[in-house]
Amino acid sequence: MPPSEHELRLRERLSRLKSLPLLGGAKLSGELERLQRQLERIAAEPTDEEIWRSVQLARHEQRPYTLDYAERLLDDWFELHGDRGLADDGAMVIGLGKLGGRTVTLVGQQKGRDIQERTRRQFGMPYPEGYRKAIRAFELAERLRTPVVSLVDTPGAYPGVAAEQHGQGGAIARSQAAMARLTVPTVACVIGEGGSGGAVAIALADRVLMQENAIYSVISPEGCAAILWRDAGQAQKAAAAFKPDARHCLELGVIDGIVPEPEGGAHTDHDEAARLLGESLREALDELDGVPGEELRRRRRARFRSLGVYA
């Protein structure tokens, strides 16, 4: 992408300042530094093409899913099933395992690899039963005093008649509320698509991370384009406008860190992607070690309550 007009203007000013004979001393060097920082920021800002590449990689068919990570990261991984009410939602996976020696409760959305599995798991879109299954896991973690690791990967909560009848909105709200009440350490990582309410339902955590090429957004690019441009084909434009990529989320304070992926994306090397994710998760849990439960909860709520921009 060619440099923007703004960038060109800055570069021109910078070179002009640099070529001046030394006269202003400190004042001038301050100005130089400021311009240099602005330029670095522009260079670090993902371009529209890079944002779109993230959208594509986040949805890549070979991208590792929650179970791929569970098998690689957790010793003695034991999957639990069912919401103890009505169903076992395949789009939501819960279970226990050991991460670097400590038992953790894992909660994560799960897509499918082949068409049968995709159908069985509703393409990673949970029903209210899935969120009740997650709540069950959060309550289990609280009783067992294990940290919670949640892996977010959903295009959104399932948009269907039965899902509405079973209380989709309420289930998502109560799943967040259950996380807001926890007094054990919690780490969430968006590992693919973090699609709107269905994603944030399991992401109200002490530390929120995103993989380099994951996306986290209030609506899918296609949905946004359909509503605001009245044309789902404008998805790329929409993505550029609402910036769902990890770097923008970090800049807005929505996430605390970016988890690196193997060169070319997580799908190129599942083992390496898992190793990098495991490192970040352990680091985040180490940071939370020793903080009293009440304090964890107070800080977690304060963190989320501080999000927003207004005057």
Place this chain on the structure above:
Amino acid sequence: MAKIDVSIETNDLPAPPPKHPNTCPSCHSHYRDDELERSLWVCGHCGHHFAMRARDRIACLADPGSFVEEAADLHSEDPLGFFDLRPYTERLAEAEMSTGLADAIVIGQATLDGRQTELAVMDFAFMGGSMGSVVGEKLSRACDSAAERGVPLIAVTSSGGARMQEGILSLMQLPKTVCAVEDLHDAGQAMIVVMTHPTTAGVLASFASLGDVLLAEPGALIAFTGPRVVQQTTREKLPDDFGLAEQNLRFGHLDAIVPRPELRPTLSRLLRLLDAPQ
């Protein structure tokens, strides 16, 4: 991935708007402004509940002269420099001009039949009642104000969901308001939610569903995903009352459907039961 998730959006209403705002969309009766105001914006012929502006709602719930507005001067900013067909800042200015409100919610202290309460009332006329940073912040402050004064919070919702123009920050208003309600609950105070047409997507999936008592107005659409999007994505056949308050009551998601003329006496009874201070 061909599926489109449009679960949070702002213009997901079942019926096209009527030709004139004072014409009943279900029976086509027409009313003068003063007639509608006297009937609390309920159609005298068929019982249809017209949309009600936040100020009018407050006037008919709060004891006369008791409402003290809070955080009235909070304004939205444009964190993303968002531009769709028009800049977000232009949409905000236009909404402020046409509604006389700073954003899609009004909060403040009030008494209702002498009992103290905190009111948080949304206004659909301001960008579809969409929840951005200001709505999230004001709802949170209403929770704090209720907790500090030891009074229940009454929230009247009317919203199409999160405000897309604020991107991921609008999604963050879901966990933000959930945390605020949890703080209110920890302080031992209750929240009564009155869901009016429409209460959908992000607002339903956050603070609105966490009320201790959930009421709704007749015929209100209360759904995470609206009927049009469900139909488009799943091609399922929709039941006639899909997503309406009546269906939600049947499936156990609401405590009661309260017609507008009975709302004030109902809230008064609940405040008595909750021992709201006088």
